[in-house]
Amino acid sequence: MRKIVVVARDIIAVAVIGIAANLLSSALMPLFQIIDNEIRFTASYVLTMSLMLAGVCLYNRFVAHGKERIMVRFAGFNPATLLWGLLLIVVLSVLIAPLMRLLPEVKTNVPTGLISMLCVVILAPIFEEVLFRGEIFSVFSATLSPLFSALASALLFGVMHGNVAVALEAFLVGIVLSYIYILKGSIFAPILLHIMNNIVAYVMMTFKYQERTIEDFIGDLPIFSTIYIVSAVVVLLGAIHVGYIFIKAHRVIAQGGKLVDVSRGKRGDDNKE
16 A cells, blocks of 8 residues: 555655746746747757756755666667667557547647757657666666556656657557666666667657558558557567566566666676675
């Protein structure tokens, strides 16, 4: 019962911090008197995320006392791993395509230009991974297993995106990013994967493709059915490996090890000497 109360407290606290960061950012932005739409969009995003990151960091240090700190090491640059992660994101998008057609159409208000592109493609992945896979994951690690810490951080990651359709995709992407984070033992891995995903998303947004589903692109139902079946098989295989990594992470933590030991192939009891 106490664990449920603590988890609920953490979820509410992070949500309140996010709302407060948005309100404070909205109150401060007029003071800068920025006219250019691109610069205003980028400045507003950076200010909001900076405030939220600072708030969550303070909450984690003084209240939650997360067991796992952000894993920062020069790892996670393996192209095969990043492409595997991107493939998982793509096939998950294919699987939920029929459901996405039933949800309200997504409207984006992101300006198209060099500054906004850098914000979406570079700044957003850095801020969001440090915040969600780093600090928020750490907050929940004080109470939950790596799997449920990943689910909780992915849930908040989805909610942050607001729109129901985008939130669903963001939740699934968040799980994949957490999996890659643990698999490689470095925050750089999900940052790079997030950058790759946002490049694809920005191109689709720029050319108005985000309003169309994969069925619209393919058109031929038999071909889509084949792609759907192949995607389902890839998701199933991916789910097996994702489950294996999270089970391994749970065992490492239970044996007194650190999350980074998962990527190093160590057991928790290897650290006990």
